[in-house]
Amino acid sequence: MTLSSEGVIGAQSPASARQGWGRFTELAGGAVGSIGITLVVVVIVGLTWVGGSFFSKGNMTIIGQAAAVPLLVGTFSGFALLAGVVDLSIGSNAGFCAVVFAYLAAHGWGGWQAAGVVLIVSLAVGTVNAVALVGFGANPIAATLGMLTVLRGLAYVVCYGSAGGIPKLIPGLYSFTNREAGPLPLIFVLVLLFVVGATVVAMRSRVGRHVRAVGGDEVAALRAGISVTRVRSAVLLLSAFGAGLGGILWEGQLGGATNLLGTGLEFQVYAALMIGGYSILRGGVGNPAGGAMGLLVVAGVTDIIDVKAVNTYYTNVIIGILLVLVVFLDRLRGGDSFE
Amino acid sequence: MAEDTLPELAQGTPTPDGPMMARPVRPAVTLRSFWGNRSRPEGTGTGIVIVGAWGALVLGSALYRSDFLSHQTLLAVTFTMAIVGVLSVGQALVAISGAILDLSVPTALILPSWAIVSLLGQGINIFLVILAALAVGGAWGLFNALIIVFGKINPIIVTLGTNFAGAAMLNILFENAQTPISSGLAKWGQGKFLGLPNIFWPMLLVVALAGYFVPRSRVGRHMIAVGGSSQAARARGISLRKTRFAVFVISGMLSGVAALLFTASDLYFIPNDGSNFLLPTLATIIVAGIALSGGAGNLWLVLLSVGFISTVTTALAFYGLSDVWQQPPPGAILMIAVSIDGYRRIRSRR
Numbered sequence: 180m181t182l183s184s185e186g187v188i189g190a191q192s193p194a195s196a197r198q199g200w201g202r203f204t205e206l207a208g209g210a211v212g213s214i215g216i217t218l219v220v221v222v223i224v225g226l227t228w229v230g231g232s233f234f235s236k237g238n239m240t241i242i243g244q245a246a247a248v249p250l251l252v253g254t255f256s257g258f259a260l261l262a263g264v265v266d267l268s269i270g271s272n273a274g275f276c277a278v279v280f281a282y283l284a285a286h287g288w289g290g291w292q293a294a295g296v297v298l299i300v301s302l303a304v305g306t307v308n309a310v311a312l313v314g315f316g317a318n319p320i321a322a323t324l325g326m327l328t329v330l331r332g333l334a335y336v337v338c339y340g341s342a343g344g345i346p347k348l349i350p351g352l353y354s355f356t357n358r359e360a361g362p363l364p365l366i367f368v369l370v371l372l373f374v375v376g377a378t379v380v381a382m383r384s385r386v387g388r389h390v391r392a393v394g395g396d397e398v399a400a401l402r403a404g405i406s407v408t409r410v411r412s413a414v415l416l417l418s419a420f421g422a423g424l425g426g427i428l429w430e431g432q433l434g435g436a437t438n439l440l441g442t443g444l445e446f447q448v449y450a451a452l453m454i455g456g457y458s459i460l461r462g463g464v465g466n467p468a469g470g471a472m473g474l475l476v477v478a479g480v481t482d483i484i485d486v487k488a489v490n491t492y493y494t495n496v497i498i499g500i501l502l503v504l505v506v507f508l509d510r511l512r513g514g515d516s517f518e
Numbered sequence: 519m520a521e522d523t524l525p526e527l528a529q530g531t532p533t534p535d536g537p538m539m540a541r542p543v544r545p546a547v548t549l550r551s552f553w554g555n556r557s558r559p560e561g562t563g564t565g566i567v568i569v570g571a572w573g574a575l576v577l578g579s580a581l582y583r584s585d586f587l588s589h590q591t592l593l594a595v596t597f598t599m600a601i602v603g604v605l606s607v608g609q610a611l612v613a614i615s616g617a618i619l620d621l622s623v624p625t626a627l628i629l630p631s632w633a634i635v636s637l638l639g640q641g642i643n644i645f646l647v648i649l650a651a652l653a654v655g656g657a658w659g660l661f662n663a664l665i666i667v668f669g670k671i672n673p674i675i676v677t678l679g680t681n682f683a684g685a686a687m688l689n690i691l692f693e694n695a696q697t698p699i700s701s702g703l704a705k706w707g708q709g710k711f712l713g714l715p716n717i718f719w720p721m722l723l724v725v726a727l728a729g730y731f732v733p734r735s736r737v738g739r740h741m742i743a744v745g746g747s748s749q750a751a752r753a754r755g756i757s758l759r760k761t762r763f764a765v766f767v768i769s770g771m772l773s774g775v776a777a778l779l780f781t782a783s784d785l786y787f788i789p790n791d792g793s794n795f796l797l798p799t800l801a802t803i804i805v806a807g808i809a810l811s812g813g814a815g816n817l818w819l820v821l822l823s824v825g826f827i828s829t830v831t832t833a834l835a836f837y838g839l840s841d842v843w844q845q846p847p848p849g850a851i852l853m854i855a856v857s858i859d860g861y862r863r864i865r866s867r868r
Binding site: 311312314315316317318320321324328329330332336446450453459490492494495497499500507515517 | 665669845858
C-alpha cells in the first residue's frame with residue numbers, strides 16, 4: 180500500500196527534474212508536440228490554399244473573433260477534464276446564459292447587474308452538475324447530456340415571446356468586444372493571456388497539481404490527503420462559470436442572442452481539446468496550452484473552409500476524422516487502449 | 519445488488535470456505551425468500567419502481583385532466599415509444615457488453631432512412647428496401663466496430679467522432695428527404711393494428727426477441743460476460759473482437775429497423791432530425807436500470823422505461839405547457855436516473 184502511493188507521488192516529481200534538451204524532445208514527442216505539428220500543417224495548408232491573405236488583418240480579425248469564446252469556454256472546462264470529469268452542458272449553458280443576459284438587458288437591467296445575475300445562474304447550473312456527478316456519482320457524459328437538454332429547452336422558454344431570438348445591443352460591451360489590439364481583436368489577445376495564466380496554474384501551482392492528481396489517480400490523490408469531492412466540485416463550478424462568461428461575451432459580440440446559440444459548441448470544444456492532448460475519459464492528461472492549440476486548429480480549419488466557400492459541413496467532417504486519428508496516435512504513444 | 523443476493527443466502531447456498539455454512543441451513547420462510555425463490559428475474563425492483571412512477575404519472579394526469587385517459591393518448595404514447603424503443607434496445611446491447619454508450623445514434627438512424635427513401639423513390643420492391651435498410655444500418659455499426667476493435671479506441675470517442683463527421687456528411691448529401699406518400703411503407707406507417715399504431719408492433723417484437731434471446735443465446739451470454747469483465751471473458755475463451763463486432767452490427771441493424779419505422783411515420787425529415795433521438799435512448803436504458811458499467815441489465819425493462827418516458831412527454835401537453843416546455847423534463851429525468859444509477863453503484867461498492 181505505502182509502496183504504491185509512494186510510487187505514484189514519486190512518478191510525478193521527475194517531470195520537474197527533466198530540463199534542457201531532454202525536456203524539449205519530451206515536449207515535441209508528447210501530445211503538445213503533435214498538436215503543434217498539426218497546427219503548423221493547418222497554417223501551411225492555409226497559406227498555400229488561401230494564399231497570403233490567410234494572414235491578412237481582416238482574416239485574423241475573423242479568426243480571432245470566432246475563436247475567442249470557444250477558447251475561453253474550452254480553457255475553463257479543460258480543468259474539469261484534467262480532474263477526470265466531463266461537462267457536456269457547456270454549449271447549452273453558454274447559449275442559455277447569453278439568452279438570459281440579453282433578456283435581462285432588454286428588460287431594463289444594467290449591464291453589470293445582468294452580468295452578475297447570469298454568472299450566478301451559471302454557477303447554479305454548475306452546482307446541480309456537481310451534486311449529480313460528485314454527490315451521487317452519476318456518469319458524467321449521460322448526466323451532463325441531460326443538463327444540456329434542460330438548458331437548451333430553457334433557452335427556448337426564455338426566447339418564447341420573442342420569435343426565438345432577443346436582439347439587444349449593449350453599447351459598452353459591443354465596443355469592448357470589437358476593439359483591436361494591434362493586428363488581433365482585443366478579446367482574443369486577452370483570452371490568449373488567460374490561457375497562459377491557466378497553463379501556469381495547471382502545470383506549476385499547488386492547485387493545478389491537486390487537480391491533475393485527482394484526475395490521474397483518484398485513490399492516490401485521496402491517500403495524499405487531497406479532497407477529491409472538493410476538487411471535482413470546484414472544477415465543475417469553474418467549467419459552468421466559464422460557460423457563463425462565454426455567454427456574456429457572445430451576447431456582446433453579436434448584439435443579441437438566439438435560442439440556438441451554442442448548439443454543438445460542446446462537441447466542437449471537446450473534439451478540439453482532445454486533439455490538443457486532453458482526454459474525456461481519463462483525467463490528468465493535457466494542459467491549457469495544448470488545448471488552446473487544438474482549438475486554434477479547429478478555428479483555422481473552419482476559416483479555411485469558410486474562405487474557400489466549401490460547404491461548411493466539411494469542417495465537422497475534418498474535425499471528426501482528426502479527433503479519431505489523434506486519439507489513435509495518443510494510444511500508440513501509450514494512452515489507454517480499449518479492448 | 520445487495521437485495522438480489524439476499525434470497526440466495528436465505529436458502530443457504532453452500533459457500534466452500536465459510537465455516538458458518540458448514541452444515542446446510544434450513545431456509546427461514548420469509549416473504550422475501552418466498553417471492554425470491556427460483557431466481558427472481560434481474561431488475562425486478564427497478565421494474566416495480568418504473569411501474570409505480572408510471573402509475574403515479576398516469577393517475578396524476580388523469581385527475582388533473584379527465585380526458586387524459588383516452589384512446590388518443592394511448593395512440594400518442596405508443597407512437598412515440600416505437601422508434602425510441604427499437605433504438606434503445608441497440609443502445610442497451612452496447613451498454614450491457616461494456617462498450618458504455620453509442621453516441622452515433624443520430625447518424626445511425628438517418629443514414630438508413632435516407633437509403634430507404636432514395637430506394638422507394640426509384641420504385642424498388644419493399645422487401646429489398648427492408649433488406650437494404652438492415653444492410654446500411656449494419657454497415658454503419660460495422661464501420662464503428664472496425665475502428666473500435668482495430669484502433670483499440672474507446673467507443674464513446676469513436677462514436678463521438680464518427681457521428682460528428684457522419685451527421686455533417688448527411689447534411690452534405692441531402693437537405694431534406696420525403697417518403698413517397700403513395701408508397702406501401704407510408705400507408706402502413708399511418709395504419710393501426712389491434713387499436714395501436716402499426717409501428718408499435720415491430721418495436722414490441724424487437725424488445726421481446728432481445729429480452730428472450732440475450733440471456734439465453736450464446737452470443738448474448740458472451741455480450742453479458744464481456745461487459746461484466748473483459749479479462750474474465752477472455753480467460754474463458756470468449757473472443758472480445760467477435761463479440762464487439764456482433765454488438766455493433768446488431769445494434770446498427772436495429773437502427774435500420776428504427777429507420778423503417780421513422781420513414782414510415784415521419785414522411786418528411788431533414789438530416790438533423792436524428793439528433794432528437796440520442797437523449798431519449800440514453801434516458802430509456804438508464805431508467806431501465808441497464809448499468810453503464812456493463813454486464814447487467816434486463817432488456818424487458820426497456821419496454822416499461824420507454825413507455826414511462828413517452829408518457830411524460832405526452833402528458834406535458836395536458837398540463838397546459840406549450841411546446842417549448844417539451845425539452846427540459848426528459849433532460850431532467852435523464853439526470854435524475856443517472857444520479858440514481860451512480861448512487862446505486864457507490865452503495866453496492868461499500
